[in-house]
Amino acid sequence: MNWTCELTEARLSDYLDGLFQPAEQSAFNLHVNTCERCAPLVAGVAHALGGLYALEQVEAPAQLENAILTATLGAPSWRNLRRWLKSLRSPRFVYSMASVAATIVVILTASGFSFRKPKLADLHPATIYSKADRQAHRVYAQSAKFVSDLRVVYEIQTRLNENDQNPATREQTIPQASPNKQPGRTDNTNPSAPKQQNRADETGRNLRVLASQFPVLSGSIGERRVP
């Protein structure tokens, strides 16, 4: 392959980028090593390229980004405001605000604030506190009463179950048949049915026992109508 100085100049970038075929590479080397014109040209371009590669990236001025953003999006304060307004549309913020609103409604309701007839005085901290305190005591008293009732009912239930399971106790409570009573007829001495009467007696007895065991509940039990 016959290589010329014109070819060297025309295809120097191909050589530098390593795009030569082996035959071209050999011809190029053979020519450049013996040519007084091409050798310094190749060395000079390789040196220039090395210089280009050695150029480091320059740092952009610190204020450039801000200047660009100001020129395009506006002043930083406006940008911040827009960003803040945009953040209001995020689901996270909406959920937070909804939960805060729900909490406020619950607190105001608990403190006795009337949404139908709202008064500024109702929002005074002292008023809110006293109402909340009163409400809390009322709720506590109701809760305590409810729990006491539950305990009484539970105790009664337990006693009844014990009686049902213990035959000795049950026999004592079975009424004796009247000697004059005809089978299938009532003598009107017991207005209620025998089983109902037995159960009523039993419950009454249990309640008396409970009242003796739980004096605190005696008032509550006393209020109940004993059958």
Add this chain to the structure above:
Amino acid sequence: MEQDAQLVQQCLQGDGSAWEELVRRHTRRIFNICYRFTGNRTESEDLSQDVFLRVYRTLGSYRSAHGGFATWMTSVTRNLLIDHYRRTKRDRITDSLEDKMPAVENKESAGRRPDEQALLGELSGQVQSALTRLSPELREAVILRDLQQLEYSEIQQVLAVPEGTVKSRINRGRIELARILQHMGVRPS
């Protein structure tokens, strides 16, 4: 690249933070292209700002199917640089008559810095100086290929010329750069 296209879409939907992210990602690269082309930091700063302003205004015309956002942005930068070059041509001719020999300054300072790092810095300064003396069409080709490391196809897209022309410009640009450096007294050791 895909992330850029996604950010562009978000920008077009009015997301300011997406634009901020695009600016953050590309400022340094654009500033470097401008700086290597003009050799002047203040001018490069102004030009970079103009580039982003134009990109922001014409963002809707970007089509990701036609190429990467970075290539499109480089193309916008190149057009602005050429406009700037034409606009300031008269000023440069006047300046070059008044201040003719920056190479002499480089030669003198070369003797004051013997260590390798300083020499490298010196060479960088001389290469930058030589680069700004290239004709704009050769300069942009060399900058895009040898400094921005773009592929021939990307350069072809940015310059809107055939690939053969791109190769020819890069080749001529490198040879011309070597000649300018030689003329400045910078020779391979």
